[in-house]
Amino acid sequence: MSNKTGKRAMTIKNIKFNIQAKIIAGYLAILICLGISLLIVNNRMTALQKEANFVSSHDIEVHDLVNQLQKNVLDMETGMRGYVITGDEQYLVPYEEGSRSWLDNYNNLHSLLIYNGGQRHNLEEIKPLIHSWIQNSGEYVIRAKKANDTAALNQHFKENKGKKLTDQLKQQFDSFLQEEKKLTAERIDKLNQNNFNLKITFYTIIILVTAITLLTAFFLANSIVKTIKQVVRTIQSITDSKVDLSTRIKVKTRDETRDLAEAMNNLLSSLEKQSWIQKSLTEISTIYQGITNINELAHTFITKLAPMLDAVYGVVYLRKADGQEVRFVKTAGYAIKDKENVASSFRLGEGMIGQCALDQRIFLIDTLPEDHIKLTSGLGASSPTNLLVAPIVVEGKVEAVVEFAALQPFLAQHLTLLDLLQDKFGSSITSVLGRMEVERLLSESQVMTEELQAQSEELQAQSEELQMQQEQLQISNDFLEEQNHYAEQRAAELKKAKDELEEFSIKLQESSQYKSEFLANISHELRTPLNSILILSQMLMESNQEMDKAEVEEYSRVVYTAGEDLLRLIDDILDLSKIEAGKIEILTDEVNMTEIPQILKSMFDPIAAKKNVTFEVVTHPDVPPIISTDGQRLQQILKNLLSNAFKFTEKGSVTVQMELAPEGKLATEEPVLAISVTDTGIGIPADKQQIIFDAFQQVDGTTNRQYGGTGLGLSICREFTRLLGGSIELESEPHKGSTFTVYIPSRLETEPLQEEQALKEVAAGINEVAAAPIPFEKKPQSSEQIFKDKKVLLVDDDARNVFALVTALEKKGMIVRVAENGKRAIDILQGNDDFDLVFLDIMMPVMDGYEAMKAIRQDLNMVNLPIIALTAKAMKGERSKCMEAGASDYIMKPLNIEQLFSLMRVWLTEQENRV
Template sequence: MYSQAIRKKKISIRTKILSGNIIVMICLGIAIGALSMRIASLQEEIEFISAHDIQVHETVNQIQKDLLDMETGMRGFIISGDESYLDPYNTGRARWEADLNKLKSLIIDNQAQLRNADSIKEGLTDWITNASENAISYKRSGDAASLNKFFAEKKGKDRTDALRQQLQSFKETEFGLTEARAESLKERNESLIGLLYLLWIIVAAISISTTWLISNTVIRTIRTVGSTIRQIAVEGESLHRRIEVNTRDEMMELGDSTNMLLETIERQNIRKDQVAQIATLLQEQSDIDAVGKQFLNQLVQVFNIPYGVLYVRGQSNHLVKAASYAESTENFGRKEFQIGEGLVGQCAAENRTLIIGDVPGGYVSIQSGIGEASPAVLALLPVCFERNIVGVIEIASFSKLDRSDVELLEQLAGMLGVTIQSVKSRMEMEQLYTETQAANEELQVQSEELNAQSLELLTMNDELKRSSNFKSEFLANMSHELRTPLNSMLILSQMLAENRQGHLSEDDISYVNTIYSAGNDLLNLINDILDLSKVEAGKLDIEMGNIILADLQLNIQSNFQEVAAKKNLDFTVRISPETPAWLETDGFRLQQILKNLLSNAFKFTDSGKVELNVGVRSNNSWGQQEVAFTVTDTGRGIARDKLGLIFEAFTQADSGTARKFGGTGLGLTISASLANLLGGRIEVQSDEGKGSEFTLYLPAQRSIALMDEAMASKQVATSHASLSAADPVSIAVSEMPLSTAELKGRHVLLVDDDARNLFALSHVLESLDMTFTIAHDGLECMDRLRGGDTYDCILMDIMMPDMDGFQAIREIRHTLQLSTPIIAVTAKAMKEDRDKCLEAGANAYISKPVQVQQLVSIMVAQIKVEA
């Protein structure tokens, strides 16, 4: 009680600080008052010096000026006789006496100076009466003798000199008095400064003393609190230690609060140890009933509760009693609840803690050996795992549960939920493990059978791979072997068709054109077979790039305009306005598909028209935009029962021994495969006798965002002009006017091991007035180049013995360091073959059979570039 009374009569730190500040303020007030009085006295002295002494000096100066004006005016008049010279004299005479009276009034407190002023007055009066007035009278009357006698006796000069001396003495006396007053003022100012320092020292001492006294009580308590906490936290002392504070202020409250915090931490640590102990015990259990009993036993020790029961959620979603504490009879309480039934079921349904106070008597009886009683509080807590109810805890207590108790109970319930779920999972895993072992035995038998089958499949797969590789190699070699004789056949037939010497008749020329046409058909067949084999083997490369649809339109029109004219068919290529100007796809494969579709349309159409329309449509299957290339003809059409066969290899709608139209039937097969590789598809609609409509759909999400129309138009207009001469294979020869004048007299190194090709190419070069040297393989080519011969161009075959064309090109570029244009002329017509040639160092590439115009255009372009 006494301690509480002392704490109620505490003097707060605020009061102490305020008291110290009040004392300092009182001292400052006294000091300021004393300073104010002293400053006021100094101010009066300063004002006296400013108002009195300065005025005295000015008045003395004015009297001296009056005397000087009178003397000067008198002398001027006597010398000149001009009355105007007497104006200063008259002014000074009228004013000197008033100035002297003013001076006397200023020095009324100084008798010595008053006597000096009276003496000055007498001297001025004597000078005016007996000197100046007489001299002026002599001048006016013209009495020169008396005037000369006046000046000779120097009576006026002696009087004025005496007056000046008196005035100067008076002035010096006043200056001395002023200096004395200033010195006195200086001494007083110094005394004031000393007083200020003294007051500052006194106030500082009082302030420091007050601050030290107040802070000492605060710091001492803070150090005590800090030391206690540090010893507890760092030095590991027990939380039982408490802080003692003797001051009656907020420090005492800080100590009490710290002690309360220590008590709370101590209590929480005890609870944490108990929770950790419970967690450890629960981890050792492998049965849900054992977990429940162990949990309730520990719960009783932590909270001192006399009764508890645990319900666990079973597979039928019922809450079944798994464990209890202090049951009075064997059948005490219900064995199970449904979700939402009773308080237990409601706690599970709502997934929240229920606290029931004021339990009525007889609700439940807690018994011991000496008696029984009813609890005061019931608490029901949901046991959850990841927000899923796995059980409910019900406890009864004789005392009320505070908030911290409820929070700890909820924490323990969550921990119990994890344990129950873990035990359930472990039990399920054990059951699954047992079932898995049985299944593994069965699977092992099946696995052995599958292994045997896998070995058999692997063997078959290896055989298929070897067969596929053999097929690819066979087709590549066959392509080379077929293209080599085709090369000489096409070149020579093309040269014969030109009939430069005029030896052939029209029938002969027709026969030669037939040979050339047949060779071209054979070449197209070879290309189709190679493409089909690469598609089937999955080795056909797709190179995505940006193509201009308007450029594609011009290319298609130029390629098929002559065919349409020969068959007298209307042919148009249209692009709808909403179609984007650019598309990202493989331009070469896109043109291959469109050429196949248009070739079929022209082949099967005898009259009417063929159209290619490009537009945009929405795919209803997945709502994507697609670019549609639609080829429409008015030809014979396809029967509905044959639509499913036209995309099969070596199949045509009019298949049979007596069919009307030729072809291998590979075009549509290859086109459909290429469309799939480009991410699109080909659809067909046809009516027999009315015509067909083939539509190629490509995904529009690859189309570049719509560009400025002017930019797109510019790109279209300049696309042909910007084609590189280094890649002439993609240039249509018919669009390039050939000028062979650049080739005349040029020297070519012709490298080939096939006599037929050498024969054909040599005749081409001779027809162009070019000279040439033949090398039969790469080694001979290198020997000629090392011999010092220079060439304007090198035509290099690839497939040669000893040193092939790839190695020869590399040696020319890297070993000999020559920049001579090299054109690879080879029957290896695969796309990768072209890339290999260019990577090795070739400037251009042309596949056999060689088209003469194409070869000429390439040589012209390369020689111009080299020049």
């Protein structure tokens, strides 16, 4: 038994592993390591592929959905605005489509952000804004338009609620997109980091495989040591090159190590192709962000992709639909020498481009003739031999066709990359085209809105303004010289007044455009009532026996009203001149404050009732019943402020509040009274709130201003308040109203000032000029028959002038039609071309005379219709300005009625001769 056991032990001991077994064992160990390495690398590559796919698909889809959501909002706003402007319900189609689609796009986007709480929260803040805009702006405006509720529409657009919401939405979208771009950049950085980690992993695997190989080689026979060392050196060289995937293992043997080397080379080739495709796909996908122009997108795409495909020539044809015909038009090219040799467009089925679009498949040609196309450089020209034509298909529709030419064949990885780019490039094309269409529609909507709201304004040339001022001063000088002939004893005073006027002329020459506008407006305000006085008084003088009592009374009433307007205007001018000279008289007396509310109510209650405006006077209990000040000046301040408040308030209320001001308001120990006048009128812009208190300056002093007046009232109020020892403050906001607050001490200690005799002389002289009859010679009437049944259009916004002129013209047997402004005159002339003559005032609201004349001559093409310009602007060059605008003739207010009839005879006769 013992002998058998000893023999068995010797047999096992004598068994030796031959070289083949060792080689098999070594190779088996290496293959196992390589298999594990491949699994690890493949796993990391799969993870890297998923991350790259997430960046290239998820982020672009998020951007597309955000753009679609923005487009939905813009479609709704554009449709709503188009419907409000035109009243055509076809404009509501994009509104309704946007209203149906935005929530789906929002929900899709919301679901994509399930793992991004921050962005999801930002998106959730946008949803109530869209709901709010639809309910409070979109639906509200459409309902108001359908109900023809113009007042509600005007109020809505004045408050600008919709604009505020859309601005807030735009800001939220911009913030959201900025954050999304930041996240995309972070993901790309993470992808790059993972790629780097893959390299580290690969390095580690190579090192481990190398170590295992070295350990295995230690136990192998000397016959295979040389081959193994060669493999090790090759792998080591790959490690030293920092995983350059283009590196290949080279072996000269024909044994199993060669198979190992080839397997490794195949692995490297596969990794190199996949890495190149993913890297190229990522690079091209990221260039789309931020591009909003289709030409820029196509140019960027072809410029980036052509070098990647080793192409020496490239061109992009984009789909263009013209009615039923679809063409593919060249939009961008790469390395094109002679643009005339490149076809600009193809129809479906026409040429390879059209056939590619029709078949929706790739054409690959590797035998191009030499004369097909030439690649030129500074050293010569070559002929590409390979052609690649590929469609860009999105949802079954070809959006573009790309063509590339190369000197060498296109590789499989090139075709793979081009195939992967189809959806992304096609989606970018549709997204950019949609964004461009939205921007175009928005731009058209804004242009239409601006055209409806636009009103032209003309400015007076400064040289003409200064000349007009000098002419006015010359008239004053001539008057003073004439007065000198009547009374030598007043020569000294008149000389002094003349010197003061000359000094004032120097100041006028340094004043701004506001003073010129004031002079033009004061001329208009003086001449307008004076014109009606002269016309009606002349008619009363000539035709008194032919008029009945009612006509005489009416003429007299208009003359009286116009005279009162002149008197008030002269009083304002004299008050301002006294204040500026520092010679106003302040009379201090006890003023009963309990009487002020009743006085103001009796003055302005009728005005408030006529304008349907609420008027209240509120007195605080702590207001002292008696104060010491100039009661007349205080009442004048309040009357001026209330007159302005009612003039600029169309609806709402006007309120007077009297109370004690806070302590220390005027740096006086006496109690300070605060009287505020608050209205709900048009308000005053912030940049105009100081200048309106300056003399000769108004918020709107142009010829087509909506509100009349000279702009002296607030200047007088400020100076009177200052003379009473107080101050005046203003708080206002456009379209919300204004509050003027007057602060005056409850006790004023002043000494009355004596006005100088010279100022009285000047004031008397001005009154004499205003009261003078302008002499004229009565001419015998002739050819009266020419006026009979002639049709005249009178365009004037002043009711007194209209009454006077209509009465005078109708007495001649003429048919008169009246328009209150230039725009109304255009509307009348568009439907009636049988007018024989047009009288056109220059200074009118809405559309002034200059604009109206240009529209009649150019837009209506009425080049032969006589137009006589009526103007109260006594400025040099006014006649030439009217003639350049299209006037046939020019006459200045106040009108000489006989001169007017004489001018009419000339133009009516010429009109008859022309007919």
